[in-house]
Amino acid sequence: MIGRITDAAALENLRAEAIVDHPERRRSVTVCGGTGCQAAGCAEVGEALRAELAAQGLTDTVKLVVTGCNGFCEQGPIVVVRPDDVFYPKVKVADVKEIVGTTVAGGEIIERLLYRNPVDGELIAHEQQIPFYGEQTRRIFGQNGYIDPVNLTDYLAIDGYAAMSKALLDMKPDEVIEEVVASGLRGRGGGGFLAGRKWRSCRAAAGEHKYVICNADEGDPGAFMDRSLLEGNPHGIIEGLIIGAWAIGADEGFVYVRHEYPLAVKRLEEALEQARAAGLLGDDILGSGFSFDIRISRGGGAFVCGESTALMASLEGQAGEPRAKYVHTVEQGLFDRPTTLNNVETWANVPPIILGGAAEYASIGSEGSKGTKIFSLVGQINNTGLVEVPMGITLREIVYGVGGGIPGGRKFKAVQTGGPSGGCIPEGMLGLEVDFQKLTEVGSMMGSGGMIVMDETTCMVDVARYFIAFLKEESCGKCVPCREGLKTALDILTRITEGRGVLEDIDLLLEIGDWMSASSLCALGGSAANPVASTIRYFRDEYEAHIVERRCPAGACRELITYSIDPEICNGCHACVKACPEACITGETRHVHNLDADSCIKCGACLSACRHHAISRK
Amino acid sequence: MSKQTSKMVNITIDGRQVQAVYRAPLLTVARELGISIPTLCHHEALEPAGACRLCLVEEVRDGWSKFVTACNYPVDEGMTFLTTSEAVLRYRRMTMEALYARCPEVPAVRDLAVKLGVDTSRFIAGDETCILCGMCTRVCDSYATAAIATMGRGSEKIVGTFADTLPDDCVGCSSCAMICPTNHIPVTRSEGVLRIWERDFPLATAHVAVDECRACGACEEACPFSIPRVVHKKDGIAFAEIREDVCRGCGVCVAACPSGAIKQIASQRDLPARAGELLVIACGRSNLTGHAAPTLPDNVRVLELPCTGAVSPAMLLGALGRGYNGVLVLGRHQETCRLNGAEDHARVLVERMDDLAQMVGLGAERLRFVEPDAGQDGPFAAIDEVLNELPPTPLAERFGDELNDSLDSILPLVKWLCGRPELKIAAEAWLEEKGLPLAKPGEPVLLAKAIPWLDILLGEWLRGDGLVDILVDTLAVLRKLGIEAGIAVSGFQGKIDGMVDLYPGSKFYGFCPVGVKAARDAGVDITLVTDLLLERVGELKTETVRTVAVDPALENVAAVARAQGHTVVATESLPEVGLRMTITDGERQALNRILTQAESAGAEALLLAGPRQLIQYLLLGREGAWRGTHIRPLLASGLVAADLAERQV
8 A cells, every 4th residue: 555645846756656546548458347237247257257268377367357347238247358459248267367477478369258349240449440449538437447446556657646736735615616617517426517617606605614525326316427437537536525525625525335345336436545644635635735535425216316415414324315505505505514416437537627627627527517427328329328529419310329329229219318317319409419507498408317218118108107106205205295296196107008098188287297297306306307298398208098098109118008919820839928927929830820919928938939920919 | 583683684575675683484484474285285384394395386587487385485685576467367277176086074174165256176086074284293292292193105204103003112102193284183081091003091080188178269260271160159168160071180279279188089299309400390291201202311200291271389488498400390381282371371480489489598490381393202302401400409408398389388489588698688679560659777677477389389369469459558657657668578586686786877667566576585686567657647647537447356457447547346356367378268258258247347447466477368369269359458557558648669
């Protein structure tokens, strides 16, 4: 562990040493150790690599680095041989020996293990040539594939803590704030509020003790950007927090992590220990006279605790319920003291702004939204994972450029952004430039960066129902509109998906939504209407089909679909009979089979089992 | 709201331009203007929650509107509000619709729905009785012990106790049930036991020891809930009855009974023994000693009563006599108290006893009544504040005799305090309050002796200003005789001889025969007022002839009356009671007989020898026990003063 770094000169000395073995230029084998890849089995692969490198006598010359999330999550376990960056996806333990022998030692590529582009079928050997990576602008995320997240030396090599040193020793707090204001950085958690302005208000607020908080509650279903940032580069977050604390005058910081992120907590704890040992946290940081430390607080499993006042209540040990924000939390927040709360990604953007300057930072992005945004691109998309792109990029570029388009050649239908607070954007708007303002204008929002791609098999009514069901579960229940409104809205949407809706339901849903938007206590209820309102706005015909025709155009709503066997195609191979759990298919071998719609439970097992496409779902 | 800032701002509500306190909640401002905004989760005793959303109003800004809850929205310069715009009414109705669906059978909800024009609901029907306003949990958090809370989330949310177990911290104050607008929380009582949240709490109901009760009616007057009744039996026996099934257990009657005849079950009234400290007498619902409470400093002792209303003079003065530096009586916010009104008694009593303590020379504000701030810290903050301000007791010794709640038990204590050499009597404040002149050296001095103490001590037990009237009347008579006297206050017997040194060159007058005799025995040159009257009755002629009754044994008193030309009727002798505040059944019956005799003889007054007899008479002359008599108790000076124009009140 690196011992106390006493001043800027000592820091730069260590950095110079670190650069000698720069993560991007050294001989190494990186294994993605993010949570997604853990689930895919990267731990065993990593162990196998370690053993094999030792067996081949390469341990001293080739560094094995378990990194944080690379972002290309559906391709894990990912192994990259560096510095040439030969990229191997979906690596199995059995492949490890060959990888080490042929590529690491021998410098040659193994074609059968390479990534194949689903769009054109081409094999791609080098990481940056893969469109998924090449189309991104990975300012924040980019180096996570190279560094060991809990190795302070690695972080120093990539300019780690240089921004902090500059802020604490060469800049006054107000200058730091003005730099952040000039950068145009807006909160990445969903609110999109100008971070610098928030810092300014907090600095100006009266009070001896102030706090900075990192909101790592990340509750949107399918969002995992913050998780990957914390797992992949916890020091980057720490550095951002120190700079922010210096700017507003805080002496204590908290990272509030949702309970379901044990690996992120572990990495962060290790990084905090390292930072403290090196004197980068604690008393008199780098001899600046500034003292600051950070504590971790874990959530209890509530989406609503991502809301700032609910988060603070939870931190204080109370139930996580929001309160009115008429007096802002920058004035009276945690323990009634001035508090600056920002999202993980926002804090991660702070060191680059200070180090490179506001102008450089603001050179990327759109008029009103500067810098990059990390999205979690999931759903009906070829390239699933975390993507970092400049603000102002079009939806089309994300979906078809980085994302590689819809698998199976199916038709794009809509993209849902912003999680449960956001809305669906239809095909006609694929040219939309993605930024805070534009997304809100079309009835959605940026949110924390969730982006769910949907094709013709997605039922938009069911999408609305899904989000309302989620919000109903997560509502804290304190205020009448959210608690009672979501309950009734879910009932209405469920009825519609089950074919028991009436036309008045659509207008009632809109009325309830408008009422909740105006009357709810916090943004959970306040934005709950968005998924419903946007799907009604752009896909009203689907609602009407469910209600009037009792038909689900996407073929997704269970009550409204029927499975049938095409007698022209069926050859009686009996595969469906074996698959069906309800024994509702009858027929003799080599004769056309019959499906009894009344006893069918619509599980779809027969559809999957039939190799002749004789079964259809309508 | 900060009390320090009174910065005012200009705002507009419904077109009216008004001034309001900066950051005052809009709801407060609106209500002061008579603007009606509905609420269901708002209570003046609690911090606003903004949960029900019924108080939603429209704030109009440049070209757009914001919808905010009035209960907790802080007003600022230039803000503009609409409380009945189309949007506000629409949203308000929908909120009501949602609540109505949830709780269709709750009267408070139904009534409000009707008022807002809602009679059906498109929301999913429920049959709840709880509207989840949260007031019960908030009041328990702020004023009691945080024994209940909301559990669950969203539509599963309910109010209850931790893990549905019996709440350890509940003290049965019933604030939650009281504040609930829908009667969702059941509270029952039967046979002296209060049941709430499935826990049983013994009610400290009051019981009268009939043998000791003197039927004075003090309990009848004191009870905030009008429960005790003095009943009269045919054989002349009378006593107070307290129905156990309705007694609320506050204990005010216990403190009010001059004979100490009323006891409370489940209530410890003995003073914790330790001197040189602060005694805190706390409402039992403040949970000062509960398991979640912070540790009190070593020099603080706690006596928990079921209600502060049960605090008695004996406790307050007794604590000081035992050497405590002071006593802090902790009440609670009236709107949250099941025994609302009982603490008024305590407040007034503590102020009176503090006046007495000050007069004795112990200094001011050693006895305090405080309604602590809301929140579980409130009582402890109040204790800290008192500890900081309380000087050590000046008493060099401790009062060692027994003490109980009866008045007769306190008298020796007061006498002892008056006689302490290290204390200096300070009666100026009392004299000034009563409009009585202070004695000056060289001028005539009327010795008030113990009248001021007794006036304060007996307070509400006396009817009217009976004791003070003695001084007023006597001063008027002396003035008529050309003697401009001032009042000197001494203690009981102990301090009389010091008077000569305090007022060199003064002539002394007294009106208590026993006291004057004692003073003479101590060598003071002092004239009994009755003797003076008799000597100079020629200057005190009266036009009005009255019929007065008197015990013939009081020769001088009767002689004064006759010399003035009044008709004097003889009654039987008043019992000889000594210095005792409570009287026996026999003595009471004797006095009844005397009064009957006086009434049937057509007398308008009963002449008495001195203040002591007067007190006994006054104690009995209370409504409720004595069937209202027009007969006034008077000393000789009072009779003479009745017709004097110079008599001032």
